[in-house]
Amino acid sequence: MAAPMVLAEAVHKRYGHLEVLKGISLEVDARQVMCLLGPSGSGKSTFLRCINHLEQINSGRLWVDGTLVGYAERGGRLHELPEREVCRRRTEIGMVFQRFNLFPHLTVLENVVMAPVVVKGEARGVVTERARRLLDRVGLSAKVAAYPNQLSGGQQQRVAIARALAMEPKLMLFDEPTSALDPELVGEVLDVMRALAEDGMTMVVVTHEIGFAREVGDTLVFMDAGVVVEAGPPRDVIANPQHERTRTFLSKVL
Amino acid sequence: MPVRHPGRWVATAAVLVLVAMLVHSLLTNANFGWSVVGHYFFAAPVVRGLVLTLELTAAAMLIGVVLGVCLAILRLSPNPILSSSAWCYIWFFRGTPVFVQILFWYNIAALFPHVGLGAPFGPQVVRGDANTLVTSIVAAILALGLNEAAYYAEIVRAGILSVDHGQVEAAQSLGMRRIQLMRKVVLPQAMRVIVPPTGNETISMLKTTSLASVAAVTELLYSAQQIYARTYQTIPLLIMASIWYLILTTVLTIGQYYVERHYARGTSYELPPTPLQRMTGALAHRTARRRVAAVGGAAPGPLRGPG
Ligand SMILES: Nc1ncnc2c1ncn2[C@@H]1O[C@H](COP(=O)(O)OP(=O)(O)OP(=O)(O)O)[C@@H](O)[C@H]1O
Ligand SMILES: [Mg+2]
Numbered sequence: 001m002a003a004p005m006v007l008a009e010a011v012h013k014r015y016g017h018l019e020v021l022k023g024i025s026l027e028v029d030a031r032q033v034m035c036l037l038g039p040s041g042s043g044k045s046t047f048l049r050c051i052n053h054l055e056q057i058n059s060g061r062l063w064v065d066g067t068l069v070g071y072a073e074r075g076g077r078l079h080e081l082p083e084r085e086v087c088r089r090r091t092e093i094g095m096v097f098q099r100f101n102l103f104p105h106l107t108v109l110e111n112v113v114m115a116p117v118v119v120k121g122e123a124r125g126v127v128t129e130r131a132r133r134l135l136d137r138v139g140l141s142a143k144v145a146a147y148p149n150q151l152s153g154g155q156q157q158r159v160a161i162a163r164a165l166a167m168e169p170k171l172m173l174f175d176e177p178t179s180a181l182d183p184e185l186v187g188e189v190l191d192v193m194r195a196l197a198e199d200g201m202t203m204v205v206v207t208h209e210i211g212f213a214r215e216v217g218d219t220l221v222f223m224d225a226g227v228v229v230e231a232g233p234p235r236d237v238i239a240n241p242q243h244e245r246t247r248t249f250l251s252k253v254l
Numbered sequence: 255m256p257v258r259h260p261g262r263w264v265a266t267a268a269v270l271v272l273v274a275m276l277v278h279s280l281l282t283n284a285n286f287g288w289s290v291v292g293h294y295f296f297a298a299p300v301v302r303g304l305v306l307t308l309e310l311t312a313a314a315m316l317i318g319v320v321l322g323v324c325l326a327i328l329r330l331s332p333n334p335i336l337s338s339s340a341w342c343y344i345w346f347f348r349g350t351p352v353f354v355q356i357l358f359w360y361n362i363a364a365l366f367p368h369v370g371l372g373a374p375f376g377p378q379v380v381r382g383d384a385n386t387l388v389t390s391i392v393a394a395i396l397a398l399g400l401n402e403a404a405y406y407a408e409i410v411r412a413g414i415l416s417v418d419h420g421q422v423e424a425a426q427s428l429g430m431r432r433i434q435l436m437r438k439v440v441l442p443q444a445m446r447v448i449v450p451p452t453g454n455e456t457i458s459m460l461k462t463t464s465l466a467s468v469a470a471v472t473e474l475l476y477s478a479q480q481i482y483a484r485t486y487q488t489i490p491l492l493i494m495a496s497i498w499y500l501i502l503t504t505v506l507t508i509g510q511y512y513v514e515r516h517y518a519r520g521t522s523y524e525l526p527p528t529p530l531q532r533m534t535g536a537l538a539h540r541t542a543r544r545r546v547a548a549v550g551g552a553a554p555g556p557l558r559g560p561g
Pocket of ligand 1: 018
């Protein structure tokens with residue numbers, strides 16, 4: 001059987017004395033969508049950032065597609081990977097941020113084209129063609145020459161998704177991709193994400209969009225105070241939460 | 255029209271009187287020696303000095319900018335050895351007067367009579383005499399450039415810190431390495447903060463090169479000094495040098511304006527017109543209005559000239 005795309009075993013993360021992740025264990029199979037839910041400060045973003053090693057974990061083990069994240073294991077001991085190797089692995093994991101983080105000094109097209117050319121050394125012509133296809137797919141072929149600040153939030157987030165996809169990742173991480181958007185713009189971004197899930201992309205999505213989690217998610221994980229409180233098929237967890245904390249949280253967001 | 259700002263009128267009158275007094279003195283006081291100023295303005299030694307001043311400025315700024323960017327990146331490095339080395343460099347070169355640094359490099363042969371390349375503490379492969387290697391011009395360029403690097407590093411560092419951290423994270427998540435994301439993402443955005451002080455630094459450097467005259471570098475000021483040492487026309491020659499400095503700094507100021515505009519891209523919807531565009535726009539607007547008036551139509555709106 002193939003290794004899961006993401007496998008976490010007792011992942012701990014501390015900032016100084018503050019323990020943010022207190023032993024997270026979960027797995028995401030390839031072509032599956034996992035939605036992460038939880039109150040503010042519960043460690044959702046932190047966990048997501050551990051997956052592509054933007055944060056280092058303090059203990060536990062974390063694998064992506066069968067390889068350890070950020071470390072190499074030799075003779076039963078963990079060795080920190082050199083920057084080059086950490087970066088190479090990040091190229092296989094796309095990330096979309098709450099605040100888009102597009103590069104404001106580059107046009108939409110340049111935003112999408114830059115990383116594959118700079119990081120992977122691909123030919124500009126090839127990447128440009130792929131970028132145009134991706135921008136077409138997220139419905140922005142008319143905006144290739146615009147600068148990010150000339151776009152609405154929803155448009156910016158769709159560019160950010162295209163930018164991540166241009167690296168041809170095998171896993172996509174979304175950190176509250178619609179939380180910074182006006183309500184009427186949320187739908188266009190969720191539509192793009194839904195289409196991506198239907199195409200078989202493996203996705204970990206931190207979101208408060210319960211409808212999206214129910215319809216698109218294969219599993220729903222509810223986190224609170226650095227632990228996984230409850231996990232299962234979204235419909236079951238939403239309709240029939242087993243834990244008091246899950247019930248309280250869902251009653252607030254539903 | 256009612257007089258709404260009596261204070262402003264009084265101030266204007268006072269300024270006008272002062273300007274009139276200044277102009278009167280400029281024209282009637284023979285000690286200014288305007289004919290001498292004019293006589294030496296394009297004299298060969300002066301022009302050679304001028305060119306050397308520009309060369310010194312360019313060379314020192316080049317060293318300052320390149321080394322300054324490196325120092326800033328080192329200073330922000332997660333490696334404590336690298337960041338504290340950069341800190342020490344900046345501490346030392348900002349903490350000593352550039353005037354002293356010029357004299358120091360000029361007299362370096364007294365400290366290290368020979369300079370050479372080779373293994374540390376080992377045999378030297380290339381070996382040279384410090385006095386012939388470090389000429390007065392090289393001493394000036396080294397002193398001005400190395401000193402500038404210390405100031406420029408702080409300017410670049412402020413620029414780098416002004417870029418939103420989300421930019422770094424986005425670049426990292428795309429697999430960019432530290433040097434790549436600095437070059438492609440952070441520094442281009444830091445430019446908006448870095449460019450205006452760079453203009454100031456260049457203008458300041460242009461004038462600071464005059465300190466090189468203590469090392470007998472025949473830049474603009476020293477060329478003037480050499481002339482008045484012979485002719486005793488001190489004031490006219492100093493005026494001449496000042497006028498040249500003013501002309502050069504004015505040109506640099508204009509250049510700075512356009513470079514700043516270039517790096518403002520992507521920060522506002524549309525750039526405001528340059529003074530030149532505004533002037534031509536206003537002229538076009540005037541002629542268009544006259545033409546429209548001639549055919550008896552309405553004048554175009556006040557904000558838009560004809561495309
Ligand atoms: N760099 C940091 N240094 C110190 N503490 C941090 C840091 N980043 C996050 N934290 C703390 O870790 C905890 C978890 O943060 P995290 O961002 O993972 O929460 P979250 O579940 O994503 O919350 P939200 O829904 O508000 O985004 C918070 O208490 C936060 O203050
Ligand atoms: Mg978060």
